[in-house]
Amino acid sequence: MDGNLNALTTIFTEFYYWVTVVFMFLIHVGFCMYEVGASRRRNHMHTLMKNIMIIPLVTVTFFFFGWWIYWAFPNFYIFGGTIDWESGAANTPWSPNMGTNLDDRITGVFWAAFLLFSWTAASIVSGSVIERIRSSALWVHAVLIGSVLWVIDAAWGWHYAGWMVKYLGYHDAYASGVIHAIAGGYALGVIMVLGPRIGKFASDGTPRDIPPHNPWLLTIGIFLIYTGFWGFYAACNVPLISPEAIGGQITGVTWTATNIYLAPTSLSAITFNFLMSLSGGLMAAYLVSKGDAFWTFSGGLAGVITASAGNDLYHPLQAMIVAAIGVVIVYNLHGWVERKFKLDDAVGAVAVHGYAGVVGLILAGFILWGAPSSPFEGYATINPLGQTIGAVIMFLVLGFLPGWGVAKIQSMFGVLRIPEEVELQGLDFADHDTYEAAKADIIEADKAHLAAKARA
Amino acid sequence: MSTIGYESWAVDLADVGPVYPFQGSEVLMVVIGVVFWLGWHLIQFQREKAHLEKARKMGDTEQIERALERY
Numbered sequence: 001m002d003g004n005l006n007a008l009t010t011i012f013t014e015f016y017y018w019v020t021v022v023f024m025f026l027i028h029v030g031f032c033m034y035e036v037g038a039s040r041r042r043n044h045m046h047t048l049m050k051n052i053m054i055i056p057l058v059t060v061t062f063f064f065f066g067w068w069i070y071w072a073f074p075n076f077y078i079f080g081g082t083i084d085w086e087s088g089a090a091n092t093p094w095s096p097n098m099g100t101n102l103d104d105r106i107t108g109v110f111w112a113a114f115l116l117f118s119w120t121a122a123s124i125v126s127g128s129v130i131e132r133i134r135s136s137a138l139w140v141h142a143v144l145i146g147s148v149l150w151v152i153d154a155a156w157g158w159h160y161a162g163w164m165v166k167y168l169g170y171h172d173a174y175a176s177g178v179i180h181a182i183a184g185g186y187a188l189g190v191i192m193v194l195g196p197r198i199g200k201f202a203s204d205g206t207p208r209d210i211p212p213h214n215p216w217l218l219t220i221g222i223f224l225i226y227t228g229f230w231g232f233y234a235a236c237n238v239p240l241i242s243p244e245a246i247g248g249q250i251t252g253v254t255w256t257a258t259n260i261y262l263a264p265t266s267l268s269a270i271t272f273n274f275l276m277s278l279s280g281g282l283m284a285a286y287l288v289s290k291g292d293a294f295w296t297f298s299g300g301l302a303g304v305i306t307a308s309a310g311n312d313l314y315h316p317l318q319a320m321i322v323a324a325i326g327v328v329i330v331y332n333l334h335g336w337v338e339r340k341f342k343l344d345d346a347v348g349a350v351a352v353h354g355y356a357g358v359v360g361l362i363l364a365g366f367i368l369w370g371a372p373s374s375p376f377e378g379y380a381t382i383n384p385l386g387q388t389i390g391a392v393i394m395f396l397v398l399g400f401l402p403g404w405g406v407a408k409i410q411s412m413f414g415v416l417r418i419p420e421e422v423e424l425q426g427l428d429f430a431d432h433d434t435y436e437a438a439k440a441d442i443i444e445a446d447k448a449h450l451a452a453k454a455r456a
Numbered sequence: 457m458s459t460i461g462y463e464s465w466a467v468d469l470a471d472v473g474p475v476y477p478f479q480g481s482e483v484l485m486v487v488i489g490v491v492f493w494l495g496w497h498l499i500q501f502q503r504e505k506a507h508l509e510k511a512r513k514m515g516d517t518e519q520i521e522r523a524l525e526r527y
Contacts, residue, residue: 040527041526041527042523042524042526042527057493060489060493061493063489064486064489064490064493093482093486093489094482094483094485094486095482096473096474096479096482099474099476099482100474100475100476101473101474101475101476102469102472102473102474102475103472103473103474104473134504134508135500135504136497136500136501136504136505139497139500140497213527415501415505418508419508419509419511419512421511421512421513421515422508422511422512424520424524425511425514425515425519425520425523426523429511429514429515429519429520429523430507430510430511430514432523433514
């Protein structure tokens with residue numbers, strides 16, 4: 001870190017990513033609040049624990065192998081590519097870079113920024129399966145989606161040297177596909193095997209609404225997710241870099257912020273577009289759901305997710321319209337899939353994340369058609385076909401199929417779903433019982449003490 | 457002797473790299489970490505299985521109805 005400018009840039013970048021990580025923690029807080037609010041009282045402690053334990057399990061596994069996958073897999077077995085052992089070496093769990101190291105001040109914060117995306121991917125799946133999945137089963141899925149599958153898609157399509165960027169012109173600046181489409185697809189695969197909650201569908205197949213036990217908790221939860229999303233957007237950028245450091249085709253000496261592909265954008269652009277896509281999503285969702293509070297709030301999120309693929313380059317009004325279109329499609333698709341296939345997505349995660357991500361990728365292919373996907377020479381430009389193939393890889397190949405397959409294996413061994421009796425009495429029944437017994441015991445003891453004192 | 461490789465900070469920081477204790481034993485630490493992680497899953501899986509088996513026989517109809525009414 002020699003030279004003042006170098007030192008300043010390094011410390012600024014280190015601090016920048018650190019702040020994004022703190023912001024992104026709110027996404028997980030929001031997901032926890034949303035899930036607990038949506039679950040019924042007799043399940044909420046288990047629901048909370050199921051999501052909280054995603055944090056340590058995904059963190060340690062992302063340390064063990066997730067981070068290495070990102071650096072080693074950009075061309076893994078695609079078009080003759082192999083594992084990039086050299087890039088991966090500095091990111092193995094035994095590398096000196098993965099620890100307190102005064103010669104490397106970036107890896108830890110950069111690792112953490114990616115890790116928080118991993119929590120989000122796992123948490124999206126967690127929401128759709130509440131009140132009937134075994135925690136042990138969900139935690140296997142959490143490790144798979146959080147520390148393996150989304151990291152593979154990030155290496156392929158969210159890395160400056162990823163094969164999808166090079167050959168397909170894949171562009172997904174704020175992770176419509178690499179986080180949301182894959183997690184939504186994975187959740188769809190799991191709930192297809194898991195089945196609906198008891199009572200979700202009437203005998204004639206009509207879906208019943210299962211209202212949240214605490215609507216305010218949901219509201220605050222989703223607002224915290226919005227807040228954390230700011231950090232998520234900032235974390236997807238490289239905050240400050242020179243053309244020389246990028247080493248691509250950009251000429252001159254003007255430093256810039258870039259997206260993950262090292263192509264130029266600015267914090268100003270993504271601030272415009274985040275807010276305009278949030279607004280477009282909220283407005284469209286309000287109209288399409290006829291003012292339903294929870295679909296309106298979720299629509300804001302779905303709007304941002306739809307526009308995210310191209311929010312580094314869109315005009316704010318394009319971001320607004322893209323978000324609105326996405327929300328109309330997502331809302332109607334959710335209802336159709338629920339009725340047609342009798343699927344119980346408890347928090348609408350498949351729709352808000354999965355469908356919105358897919359729609360966002362495809363729309364970006366048309367709107368940004370011909371724009372450079374990368375500052376490096378020889379890369380395909382952004383195009384609708386590349387984006388559509390990318391959406392299929394994210395939602396179906398790396399999301400739906402592994403989720404369905406692993407859930408099927410768990411189901412065969414009888415370790416996917418909780419027993420029917422427990423689902424009816426509630427997952428917290430035993431804890432309530434213990435709580436009531438402990439309460440009665442201590443009240444009895446206090447009364448006895450009071451009586452003894454009165455006699456004395 | 458120092459576990460981190462430095463006994464004083466009278467050094468040029470440009471020459472300093474890792475400063476965590478027991479450098480050289482990273483692979484062993486990873487092995488311990490992986491055993492801890494997998495062991496955790498194993499213990500949790502067995503406990504949850506036993507808990508669910510016990511819980512399915514816990515409530516009588518009246519208690520369960522009360523739980524359902526509580527929503």
